[in-house]
Amino acid sequence: MRPSLPLFPEQASSFAADVDALYFFLVALTAFFSVLIGGLVVFFAIKYRRRKDSAPAVIEHEGMALEMTWSIIPLIVSLFIFVWGASLYFKISRPPGDAAEIYAVGKQWMWKIQHMEGRREINELHVPVGRAVKLKMTSEDVIHSFFVPAFRTKADVLPGRYTTIWFKAEKAGAYHLFCAEYCGTKHSGMIGYVHAMEPNDYQNWLVGGTAEGTLAQRGEKLFQDLACTNCHKEEGTGRGPALALIFGTEIPLEGGAKVLVDEEYIRESIVNPTARVAFGYQPVMPTFQGLVTEEGLLSLIEYVKSIGPKKGPPKPPAEANRKTGEARSKTGGAKGKQ
Amino acid sequence: MSAEAHGAVFHAPRAHQFDTAEQQKDASTLGMWLFLVTEIMFFSGLFCCYLVYRWFYPEAFAAASHHLDVALGGFNTAVLICSSLTMVLAVNASQAGKRRALVAFLILTILLGGVFLGVKAVEWHHKYVDHHIPGPSFHFEGPNARQAQLFFSLYFVMTGLHALHMVIGIGLLTVLTVQARRGKFTPTYNTPVDMCGLYWHFVDLIWIFLFPLLYLIDRHTK
Amino acid sequence: MSEQSLSEHSISTTSYYLVFLALMVGTALTTWIAYLDLGWLNTPVALGIACTKAMLVVLYFMHVKHGTKLTKIVAVSGIFWLLLLLGFTMADILTRGWLGFPGK
Amino acid sequence: MITAPVTVPEREHYLNASYGLKSWLLTKDHKRIALLYLATITFFFFLGGLFAVMIRLELLTPQGDMVQSETYNKLFTMHGVNMVFFFLLPAIPATLGNFLVPLMIGARDLAFPKLNLASWYIFTIGGLFTLYALLSGGVDTGWTFYTPYSTTYSNSFVIATALGIFIAGFSSILTGLNFIVTIHRMRAPGLTWFRLPLFIWSHYAASLIMVLGTPVIAVTIVLLAAERAFHIGIFDPAIGGDPVLFQHLFWFYSHPAVYIMILPAMAVISELVAASARKRVYGYEFVAYASVAIAVFGFLVWGHHMFVSGQSVYAGLVFSVLSYLVAVPSAVKVFNWTATLHKGSIALETPMLYTFGFIGLFTIGGMTGLFVAALGLDVHVHDTYFVVAHFHYIMVGGTIMAYLGGLHFWWPKITGRMYPEILAKLSALVVFIGFNLTFFPQFILGYLGMPRRYHAYPDEFQVLNVMSTAGASILAVGYLLPMCYFIWSLRYGKIAPDNPWGAVGLEWQTLSPPPVENFDEIPIVTHEAYDYVSLPNGSVTPKKEANVR
Ligand code: HEA
Numbered sequence A: 001m002r003p004s005l006p007l008f009p010e011q012a013s014s015f016a017a018d019v020d021a022l023y024f025f026l027v028a029l030t031a032f033f034s035v036l037i038g039g040l041v042v043f044f045a046i047k048y049r050r051r052k053d054s055a056p057a058v059i060e061h062e063g064m065a066l067e068m069t070w071s072i073i074p075l076i077v078s079l080f081i082f083v084w085g086a087s088l089y090f091k092i093s094r095p096p097g098d099a100a101e102i103y104a105v106g107k108q109w110m111w112k113i114q115h116m117e118g119r120r121e122i123n124e125l126h127v128p129v130g131r132a133v134k135l136k137m138t139s140e141d142v143i144h145s146f147f148v149p150a151f152r153t154k155a156d157v158l159p160g161r162y163t164t165i166w167f168k169a170e171k172a173g174a175y176h177l178f179c180a181e182y183c184g185t186k187h188s189g190m191i192g193y194v195h196a197m198e199p200n201d202y203q204n205w206l207v208g209g210t211a212e213g214t215l216a217q218r219g220e221k222l223f224q225d226l227a228c229t230n231c232h233k234e235e236g237t238g239r240g241p242a243l244a245l246i247f248g249t250e251i252p253l254e255g256g257a258k259v260l261v262d263e264e265y266i267r268e269s270i271v272n273p274t275a276r277v278a279f280g281y282q283p284v285m286p287t288f289q290g291l292v293t294e295e296g297l298l299s300l301i302e303y304v305k306s307i308g309p310k311k312g313p314p315k316p317p318a319e320a321n322r323k324t325g326e327a328r329s330k331t332g333g334a335k336g337k338q
Numbered sequence B: 001m002s003a004e005a006h007g008a009v010f011h012a013p014r015a016h017q018f019d020t021a022e023q024q025k026d027a028s029t030l031g032m033w034l035f036l037v038t039e040i041m042f043f044s045g046l047f048c049c050y051l052v053y054r055w056f057y058p059e060a061f062a063a064a065s066h067h068l069d070v071a072l073g074g075f076n077t078a079v080l081i082c083s084s085l086t087m088v089l090a091v092n093a094s095q096a097g098k099r100r101a102l103v104a105f106l107i108l109t110i111l112l113g114g115v116f117l118g119v120k121a122v123e124w125h126h127k128y129v130d131h132h133i134p135g136p137s138f139h140f141e142g143p144n145a146r147q148a149q150l151f152f153s154l155y156f157v158m159t160g161l162h163a164l165h166m167v168i169g170i171g172l173l174t175v176l177t178v179q180a181r182r183g184k185f186t187p188t189y190n191t192p193v194d195m196c197g198l199y200w201h202f203v204d205l206i207w208i209f210l211f212p213l214l215y216l217i218d219r220h221t222k
Numbered sequence C: 001m002s003e004q005s006l007s008e009h010s011i012s013t014t015s016y017y018l019v020f021l022a023l024m025v026g027t028a029l030t031t032w033i034a035y036l037d038l039g040w041l042n043t044p045v046a047l048g049i050a051c052t053k054a055m056l057v058v059l060y061f062m063h064v065k066h067g068t069k070l071t072k073i074v075a076v077s078g079i080f081w082l083l084l085l086l087g088f089t090m091a092d093i094l095t096r097g098w099l100g101f102p103g104k
Numbered sequence D: 001m002i003t004a005p006v007t008v009p010e011r012e013h014y015l016n017a018s019y020g021l022k023s024w025l026l027t028k029d030h031k032r033i034a035l036l037y038l039a040t041i042t043f044f045f046f047l048g049g050l051f052a053v054m055i056r057l058e059l060l061t062p063q064g065d066m067v068q069s070e071t072y073n074k075l076f077t078m079h080g081v082n083m084v085f086f087f088l089l090p091a092i093p094a095t096l097g098n099f100l101v102p103l104m105i106g107a108r109d110l111a112f113p114k115l116n117l118a119s120w121y122i123f124t125i126g127g128l129f130t131l132y133a134l135l136s137g138g139v140d141t142g143w144t145f146y147t148p149y150s151t152t153y154s155n156s157f158v159i160a161t162a163l164g165i166f167i168a169g170f171s172s173i174l175t176g177l178n179f180i181v182t183i184h185r186m187r188a189p190g191l192t193w194f195r196l197p198l199f200i201w202s203h204y205a206a207s208l209i210m211v212l213g214t215p216v217i218a219v220t221i222v223l224l225a226a227e228r229a230f231h232i233g234i235f236d237p238a239i240g241g242d243p244v245l246f247q248h249l250f251w252f253y254s255h256p257a258v259y260i261m262i263l264p265a266m267a268v269i270s271e272l273v274a275a276s277a278r279k280r281v282y283g284y285e286f287v288a289y290a291s292v293a294i295a296v297f298g299f300l301v302w303g304h305h306m307f308v309s310g311q312s313v314y315a316g317l318v319f320s321v322l323s324y325l326v327a328v329p330s331a332v333k334v335f336n337w338t339a340t341l342h343k344g345s346i347a348l349e350t351p352m353l354y355t356f357g358f359i360g361l362f363t364i365g366g367m368t369g370l371f372v373a374a375l376g377l378d379v380h381v382h383d384t385y386f387v388v389a390h391f392h393y394i395m396v397g398g399t400i401m402a403y404l405g406g407l408h409f410w411w412p413k414i415t416g417r418m419y420p421e422i423l424a425k426l427s428a429l430v431v432f433i434g435f436n437l438t439f440f441p442q443f444i445l446g447y448l449g450m451p452r453r454y455h456a457y458p459d460e461f462q463v464l465n466v467m468s469t470a471g472a473s474i475l476a477v478g479y480l481l482p483m484c485y486f487i488w489s490l491r492y493g494k495i496a497p498d499n500p501w502g503a504v505g506l507e508w509q510t511l512s513p514p515p516v517e518n519f520d521e522i523p524i525v526t527h528e529a530y531d532y533v534s535l536p537n538g539s540v541t542p543k544k545e546a547n548v549r
């Protein structure tokens, strides 16, 4: 193989160019200051080098003005970089409302991806070009980190918690997917590819999967297999509350607090049900920790999100919000580990 | 702190690197205080964990805290405060050159420290019997069992490290007592007593915070 | 004379007994209050009492009241750095999820 | 270069005052303890360097072919642990600092000589623990020990290593405590705060961090070990523990710790710049305050290591902006050093070459700190080789350069012998070239997206990795050379005069090597530091006049 010497990564996401702009600005700034300081040092060293007959050092008047100049200029420059970096950070952190959702689970040492439509893959992720994609991620064991250099984004994947990453691929192709957080022996083997596909190809690919049904359907099956239905009856007549339409709403808890039902809360309700108990119910739900895999949990969540008033087609969460007339509030969110 | 002004008399053993006994004492005091600051920071890591987890799981912490014995904890707090008093009186006695009183107060302090550790041991034993020792055999009745384990982990680490400090303190005091009996300390040289006093009070201080934080969470709800 | 110079001021033993008394009262008080329902105030009050007790110990038993300025600075800096650790850690804990997405 | 051994004139100094192993192992003389430390950390440096060489050799090819991945993971962990905790943290403070702080403030010793000796023993015992962990199989968590990997999943000797670090931490605390008390209480008459050499200011600032920060890592390690040994679950997500909390506690110490590594280096550079230019450091007060500012504000930025860790976005903002604020005092220092050279009378001996190296490489390293402190950009470069390059530029290009510069500068004072100048200049050049070849390609690698701690990597990264490995072998030569000629000079070096550089610090007013009690008579200081005007042209004044009474 001919050795190649790339100097710059491919730009393949909507914000790659923005990140690179800041990078180039900083490279220029670094070059400027390094050349300035390096140049001055060398220049002075030559000009004022000590010879046998050279005059003693001249003690200069020390101007406050000079000190202020070189304190304030770096201060302004660096605050400028801060603002730039921070605005970029918001962009990278905040997925657009219409982003498609995909689930990812990290595990020593592989990436397991679940599409809502049902396809599952390992160490590969297929996404459409031109559409924002949001990954909800969690880990089954240690901390991993989902990193796609061509998209200029990464996010740690933590056990016991969900984190989010999003991007919009702009160019079809296959891009490296790395695990960037050290996670043990085969950390460097926890790699794969993100395949950005033209929307049509992507649709074809999506339906080409196994016939396991959508993620929500798998969740529904699990819901039955685990006998959740014993307590969570559709009409709310069981020992547990009815779960239809609760996603995205705020529900009252025993003890007076309220909680926003989001992925985190549903997950907690299943693995650690007594941590926060719904108002009017007994803390009788058993824990399912260890009985359900992280992927299973994701499918259960997806199922809970999808349950409508009657057995209808799954409703997207946004719509569910509107129906119950409750807005997603920031502060009412789970106080726990979001 | 002009050295010449007072430096005329010193019978105190003075190390070669110091000019005056006063300088030496100043250096020791500053050194001891810096050491206490490192101790504060040492415990601050634990307080940080405590704060975070109590914020996450207030109910679990309250429920777990209710399994501690306020009577024993309160008694121990009182014991420690008494020991602080005897310690400060010991320092006072050493400054006044009262050797008998010094030895007596030191021994009292050691005894009180011993009582504290004894009570602590009884409490830990209760926890052991109740399977409240974190780890595989941990068992907790009621909701939030798992998070309650977090409380007990912190309880044991905090009280354990505190008790370790007490043990070290008692060791130091024992050495002091022996030295005091031999008449090592005089009104002009009593730095070690002073320093041990600071250490002992610090250990008391930590407990003053541990008591309400560990024993008194939401007692009224029970 | 040299005693004066070495131990700064000797605090009279009566003040030690007074401080001792205050500490005992504080302990009783904090225990008693814990059984009253003050709503969210319970913990702040308990900590307030603990801080007062701690102040007494530091100022009188540990002689900081009559100590040098440097000793005071050192003592205060310990507390200050403790608060830095707690404060900035909580800055993360308290603001998790503000953007409305898990992990943000 | 072999010349006949030069005989030492018979004069008592700290090296020949007593003989025998016992006289060294039980010494309470800060100067001898400094040398004990020097020997110990040199050992750990070469051990860490050996690991580095093995890392680089493995990365020569994209496949993980030289060692197993378990082994590789242990290599970089032991490299990081060794280099950070057993070499760089004590490197300057415990050797040059230990030697020079009392000399520079005109004291006979540190305030607590026994603690000083104890700190060396503690350090060595800590090192032995870590060596034990290493010999019995190593540890593979990365030097950051992130949970839950380190507590639950790793099968390596985490507890022994952690215990070693825990123990070594106390030596750091003792050193810092000793310095602070010494600087407060033991200054020679007339030596006011603003007459202190900047070396002292910087060491004072670094000591603050040692005292305030180290206990937190100590307790964190205790929790880590307890969790690992007894599964009590402090950071275990399965029972509601928060692994990110561990990271907070870890970085609360470990970020300020990087300033423990750089402040003493800045201390050395201030001295070297002044002595080489024979001029007062420009903006003395600003440089002095900058040290303290770095130490204090350095405590407020630890979360910049956690921008993608699941820390909240708002906390990220706070930590980022504070990181920028703490960069400013560093910038002030760099500018002031540069200005000091202006119209100086600059000697171009080896120490000065290292100083130039430091200023240039620290600027690049520090400026790349601004890259990684920029939130949006750090999302991309975090945990890539960009970060690896950033910190090696500061720690190797900065601190080690300063350390070597300082060693050359004070070598005559420490040993009473001169090092060979030409060879020294040559190796300074070799170090500089080797260094840049090793680490500059890593910036590019990092931006391309090569993650750190990777045992194998995609083919397209190979060329840059080969360059880096080539550089590392040059660097190895550059580090072995000084070691050889320093040892050579102990016996064959020219006898050093008391003040070979014509510098004005108090340490140059006493003999080379200094007597046991440092000064025949404690000097009374009437001048500010670096007063080359009163001592024109840096001429060596007769000892009695050195400090006008
Ligand atoms: C001695 C060690 C040292 C020092 C001094 C520094 C100094 C700085 N560091 Fe560095 N850093 C490390 C050692 C060090 N670092 C290590 C070991 C890691 C990785 C740990 C790990 O994960 O394993 C790391 C990682 C690290 C990160 C996390 C990266 C990541 O993991 O994603 C960040 C983020 O903000 C950062 C920032 C900074 C900043 C802003 C400075 C500033 O203090 C720099 C200030 C200096 C200058 C700015 C240069 C001089 C200025 C001029 C010449 C004038 C021009 C200036 C301006 C315009 C402002 N560092």
Ligand code: HEA
Pocket (backbone or CB within 6 Å): D045, D046, D047, D048, D049, D050, D052, D053, D055, D056, D076, D077, D079, D080, D081, D083, D084, D087, D088, D141, D142, D143, D144, D388, D392, D395, D396, D400, D438, D451, D452, D453, D454, D455, D468, D472, D475, D476, D477, D479, D480
């Ligand atoms: C003080 C700190 C310090 C120093 C001096 C160095 C020095 C060097 N480091 Fe290190 N490095 C770290 C601190 C340091 N490093 C840290 C903290 C990490 C992160 C670890 C982690 O991820 O957890 C790291 C990680 C790190 C990596 C990344 C590994 C990875 O992420 O996979 C690499 C790769 O190139 C590297 C290379 C080097 C090289 C080539 C040197 C060279 O400068 C070394 C030069 C020295 C020599 C070459 C020695 C010469 C002597 C011999 C070879 C002879 C040996 C003989 C005997 C023992 C008798 N280092």
Ligand code: CUA
Pocket (backbone or CB within 6 Å): A106, A109, A143, A144, A145, A179, A180, A181, A182, A183, A184, A187, A188, A190
């Ligand atoms: Cu998963 Cu690294």
Ligand SMILES: [Cu+2]
Pocket (backbone or CB within 6 Å): D254, D255, D258, D301, D302, D304, D305
């Ligand atoms: Cu940092």
